[in-house]
Structure formats: structure tokens, C-alpha cells
Amino acid sequence: MQYKQRIPISTNGFVSVEHVKHTMNEAIAKTYETRVQTFKSYVKPYTKRIEQFRMPENYQPSKFQQFNGHGDPRQYIAYFVERCNNAGTDGDLLVKQFVLSLKDTAFDWYIDLEANSVDSWVELSIQGMHWELCYILQAIKPKTFGELVTRAHGIEMSFNCKEDEYLVDASEDDDDDDDDDDATL
Known part of the structure; x- marks a missing residue:
């Protein structure tokens, strides 16, 4: 007001x-x-259909190696599916169990998913494979024009440093080749 x-x-x-x-x-x-x-309060990202899905009476959750966001998400998803398939789970169970296998930045990614944005294991796993890209892009969103300029300058400087390292390495290799040519003459 x-x-x-x-x-x-x-x-x-x-x-x-x-x-x-x-x-x-x-x-x-x-x-x-x-x-x-x-x-923003936490809201489960999966649909009501998955929410209403009940675990089998004798279901024992698998012990998971928790994914913290470091490493290859595709490899972790393959590991997760294999662990769950050994316990005889299907896609909807995979969706409900997945959150238990996450921690740190991977867990942050999960709780940031929008409500009702996941209706199948395929949807969740595809989003999971792209979680790292989402966090990289979120991290570079500037809040002010000054911050944008500062970040752009920093990125430009890091590219220039890498380019300079490459050019130095390449010129050193060229010098070595010239020495070899002189020695064979």
C-alpha cells in the first residue's frame, strides 16, 4: 500500500x-x-495421481547412495533406477523415492521444482539430467546492471586467461618443433 x-x-x-x-x-x-x-513454502512437485499412489504393504525402501549434485546426474539416475528395480519398483514409486536419494544442491534443485510439474518418472529423470544446467543459469542472473557488467567482465577475463594459456602452450609447441627441424638439417 x-x-x-x-x-x-x-x-x-x-x-x-x-x-x-x-x-x-x-x-x-x-x-x-x-x-x-x-x-515460498515447499510443495511436492509431482501430480495428485502420483501423490495418491500407495507403496505396496511389504515394500522396503532401498538404501541409496545419496546424490549431492556433484558428478554426472545421468550416472546417478542409472544407479538409482537399478537400485529401485532390484526392489521391484515401478515409475510412480521411483518418483516418490527419488527425493530420499538427494542431498545438498541436488536436494535444493528438487524442492525448487514447481508444483504438479512431474507426472512420470521419465519427466523427473529428464529434469534431473538437466538440473546442473538450471543451477548454472540461475547463478548468473544479475540483480542490477552493475552486477551484470561485473559478471560479464569476469567471464570475459576468464576466457581471455584461458585463451592466453592456450596461445602460450601452442607457441611453446611451435618453438619445440622449430628446434627439431634445425636439428635434422
């Missing part, structure tokens, strides 16, 4: 420091309150 506020101006045309501080504190408090109110 926005409201108009009278700004006390002194006879010489300036706003008091106390008023500026008070206004800034109010703005910060309102921003903080808005962020707290818009805090």
Missing part, C-alpha cells in the same frame, strides 16, 4: 537527515516484511 507523506523541508530547502533516516528505515522494514510474506 502506497501513501503520500508530507516531507518536512527546512526554510533553506533541505530535508532533515533524521527524516531521510526514518524514511529509509521504513522502506527497509517494508521490504523485509514483503520478503517474509512471500516466502
